[in-house]
Amino acid sequence: MDIQANSSQTIHTQFINMIIPQFSKPSKQTTAALALLLPVAVQGQSFTTNHTSQTSTGFAPCDSLIAANLSSIVHLPSSPLYSTLVAGSWAKDTQRAPWCFVTPCNTDEVSKTVVALKDAGNGAGDWHIAIRSGGHGGGSQNSIEQGVIVDLSRMNDTTFDAQTEVASVGSGARWGEVYAELEKFGVGVTGGREAIVGVGGLILGGGLSWYTAREGFACDNVVNFEVVLANGEIVNANATDNSDLFRALKGGSSNFGIVTKFDLKTFPADKLSIDQRTISSEHAGGLIDAIADFTDLDQTFHDNAMIAMMMYNPQQNATIITVKEINTMGKVNSTVFDAINRIPTLAPAKKQTVTLADSAKSAALEANTRNVGVGPLVIANDPQVMRYCVEQHEKLIEDLKKVLGPNEFATIQDFQPFPSYFADIGVQKGGNMLGLERSSRNKIMTISGVILLTPNSEKQYPQVYQRLSAMTESIKAFAKSVGSDEELIYLPYANPMQDAIGSYGPANVEHIRKVAEKFDPSGFFQHRVPGGFKISRVN
Known part of the structure; x- marks a missing residue:
């Protein structure tokens, strides 16, 4: 699955909306186009109705899909929808042109797809498969060139069972659509914060939410996974059936x-109270102290969430700070934010009380940007390390101004609270793979990124990546020097070079390894589907 809600390729919504115009629409239109173009998915080739005799496409895996009677959902480069599917991955860096796409509508078609691809060419050849849900993962998590992309966007149904209070959600659904459908029944689920982020990748990597302090990560609220294995078998994983797989999928x-x-536990839908403040960078020190105090609050304040973002805005040639304060029960002016609210603002605060669906919609991620990211850092809740982060971010901005020019880029550095009781909720709900329970300290996750705004951004990418990576390594070293480093690498935001799964700790690594060997003994998902974070690459 693609990993993510927000990966190292993802720069946060609120900032992008401020500086970059709308580039593309969510995949709802793509889904509609798929339905319209389905009869002509395979064009420019000649096939008999029973596929016993066919003209080769030139791509052995695509031929195997067609031979398996899946031609109606195979999209070769000659398909009218092919270019739209290429653009289905969110960032420019991951918009790749494969040999073909396959767009299954149901679990049975996914099963047939896996079997056909596993047997293609007797398993030989240097080609690969990518699995795409929402398309927000970095690297090759959801896209590939030498091979096939399995696009799950048509598997996007959301249903609700009032008796069990469980929502069933297709892996290719987007969170905004899920929330809107469930609000018809007066319920919500723990999921992504942006509407167009895909369900599959976010949950399988953990899944931070505005509700995490109250409900845990998104993965903690799954009551059943429906899974297609490498041999095509369809199994359920829950607390009683395949319980080892059930736990491994929560972050694995x-x-x-x-x-x-995904079958997800629901809760009564309350409106969100959202307060967004814009602060001058001269008040960064005071804000950091307020963030640290908020992160140290105990679980009785679990209805509240926040995120703070330091951002270089090229239009203003200045660094500004945006703070988003959330109360998940719709309580306006929650007192837990008093310390932040005493900091002077550059403009009147924007306050609103909205549904979860509307909140996610207003934060819709923009597409087609070239983003440079090197992944997240999780540190102890230490103001001195956060101040060092801000200093390094300002140095990076000055450096990039000299190299690129002040109008050719934008940056972001955010801080997200990770209190220790996040781990407690996960343990109470059966455990997940993140391993947060190994550290009793309250933590902060920080992520830095650069958005390149020029036509030659592809050429600029390597040198910007190098500078951003050097900055991040400097922060890591400083955190370690003062004893404030933490091991976790949050997978949905992780850079492909990071060892996200290895950061879960030896016991969880071993559990993932054993479960992978049990349910995929041939290693199909380790070698033929190489994108993402693989247990076979963890020592």
Whole structure:
């Protein structure tokens, strides 16, 4: 599955909306186009109706899909929808042109797809498969060139069972659509914060939410996974059936099979109270102290969430700070934010009380930007390390101004609270793979990124990546020098070079390894589906 809600390729919504115009529409239109173009998915080739005799496409895996009677959902480069599917991955860096796409509509078609691809060319050849849900993962998590992309966007149904209070959600659904459908029944689920982020990748990597302090990560609220294994078998994983797989999927990513459906625990839908403040960078020190105090609050304040973002805005040639304060019960002016609210603002605060669906919609991620990211850092809740982060971010901005010019880029550095009781909730709900329970300290996750705004951004990418990476390494070293480093690498934001799964700790690594070997003994999802974070690459 693609990993993510927000990966190292993802720069946060609120900032992008301020400086970059709308580039593309969510995949709802793509889904509609798929339905319209389905009869002509395979064009420019000649095939008999029973596929016993066919003209080769030139791509052995695509031929195998067609031979398996899946021609109606195979999209070759000659398909009218092919270019739209290429653009289905969010960032420019991951918009790749494969040999063909396959767009299954249901679990049975996913099963047939896996079997056909596993047997293609007798398993030989240097070609690969990518699995795409929402398309927000970095690297090759959801896109590939030498091979096939399995696009799950048509598997996007959301249903609700009032008796069990469980929502069933297709792996290719987007969170905004899920929230809107469930609000018809007066319920919500713990999921992504942006509407167009895909369900599959976010849950399988953990899944931070505005509700995490109250409900845990998104993965903690799954009551059943429907999974297609490498041999095509369809299994359920829950607390009683395949319980080892059930736990491994909570953060274990794409190491076991293709998850086609998630059954999620729901809760009564309350409106969110959202307060957004814009602050001058001269008040960064005071804000950091307020963030640290908020992160140290105990679980009785679990209805509240926040995120703070330091951002270089090229239009203003200045660094500004945006703070988003959330109360998940719709309580306006929650007192937990008093310290932040005493800091002077550059403009009147923007306050609103909205549904979860509207909140996610207003934060819709923009597409087609070239983003430079090197992944997240999780540190102890230490103001001195956060101040060092801000200093390094300002140095990076000055450096990039000299190299690129002041109008050719934008940056972001955010801080997200990770209090220790996040781990407690996960343990109470059966455990996940993140390993947060190994450290009793309250933590902060920080992520830095650069958005390149020029036509030659592809050429600029390597040198900007190098500078951003050097900055991040400097922060890591400083955190370690003062004893404030932490091991976790949050997978949905992780850079492909990071060892996200290895950061879960030896016991969880071993659990993932054993479960992967049990349910995928041939290693199909380790070698033929190489994108993402694989247990086979963890020592």
